[in-house]
Amino acid sequence: MAAAEPFQRVNRESTAGLITRQLREAIMYGRIAPGAQLSEAALAAQFGVSRGPLREATQRLVQEGLVRAEPNRGLFVKELDAAGIRDLYAARIAVEAAAGRMIIRGHSAEAVAKLRTAYDAMQDAAERGELAELSDADLHFHEVLVDSAGSPRLQRMHKTLMAETRMCLTALQGTYQDPEDQVAEHRRIAEAIAAGDADELVEAVELHMQEALDRLVPG
Amino acid sequence: MAAAEPFQRVNRESTAGLITRQLREAIMYGRIAPGAQLSEAALAAQFGVSRGPLREATQRLVQEGLVRAEPNRGLFVKELDAAGIRDLYAARIAVEAAAGRMIIRGHSAEAVAKLRTAYDAMQDAAERGELAELSDADLHFHEVLVDSAGSPRLQRMHKTLMAETRMCLTALQGTYQDPEDQVAEHRRIAEAIAAGDADELVEAVELHMQEALDRLVPG
DNA sequence: CCTTGCAGGATTGTTGACAATCTGCAGATG
């Protein structure tokens, strides 16, 4: 037997998995408009597969909540109204605050380092005025936050929430007045974790989400 | 047109939906053993449907995390090891604590009343020594807690978590030394919400989950 | 004794066709 593992397991993703990922991305980045109908036949033709695997892919998206299925009517890309967005961010507060608490409990220096790297990347993008890059770095920060908690279930929940978040963000790229504020909010979260201050963490997360909400929904 | 609506909308749930529900229940209550393989052909025959809808149903369960799919191998009921159970309860803390906080913020008297009703039902079952009923009332309490928060996303997450919790509980029915303790823990959660004390709430939820964990995983 | 190659059997993955259902429009009817 080889001591190390020089070869990684051959990863043949299922057809449905591939399609799911492509569709999810298309929805996330707004290439398919919210409210648009997804025709199984048309999509199957585009992907060059039969309706079976395609159906499997769409069903996954339905359960993720990105697509709404009306029986015998069709599939529609979900639209987010104000209430939906508020709920989305409430759920993100729940998941991300919990992730932060778990990191604090674990006293993981590695996690703190990763978070600092993540907001350094944001800072860098902000200073260079690369708003698209900053937006990606922003999402990446939150991904790192939840991944570092090491909870598969929180991760899975968060993945779905981030897809929806990306949907919102597409409509709203760069509405921060000052990119520095954006970076600062994330730094506060990371440093609260570094300091092991759970209360401060929760407050920082809630403030961050509230800021985002205020930009997204006027009311 | 009729002024009132004497007929309720005919609810034709999709075949896949029906099968999903039945399978989920079978897994939740341990009628299908953890680790057991699910044969598509055999199940399709049992349900009297073709493999198409059945496949759709199993895929949903896969995404819920109750079933694990190995490509070209088959479907297996997920087994929960100690780490999995710990993660499950960590996720429940995240969701339920967040739900409680949301209720506190909303100052909903109705939610508090419902929670009190829920633990009264537990108390009742406990006094009569009906352990199975007590277990159901226990789960119901947590369901009420999250439903009262009025967050569709938290609700969806929680539903999955509760299915897994039920799986654990099947193996562990009635390991509370004193049913009164079980009731008391829930009462503490409800009253923390009633009092609007977020910190006390979080502590109560964490303690409750820790108690459950201690019973489930010896380590 | 251990490794390698090969059928056998079983399971999943995929496909194209068929049936059921819904929507919208044209035409009939009062």
Added chain:
DNA sequence: CATCTGCAGATTGTCAACAATCCTGCAAGG
């Protein structure tokens, strides 16, 4: 002219058969 009825078109829901893949056991060779 307004309203209802029936038909056409399109879409999803379902099915049974085919193809590809994987595991198991056994035998041959080093």
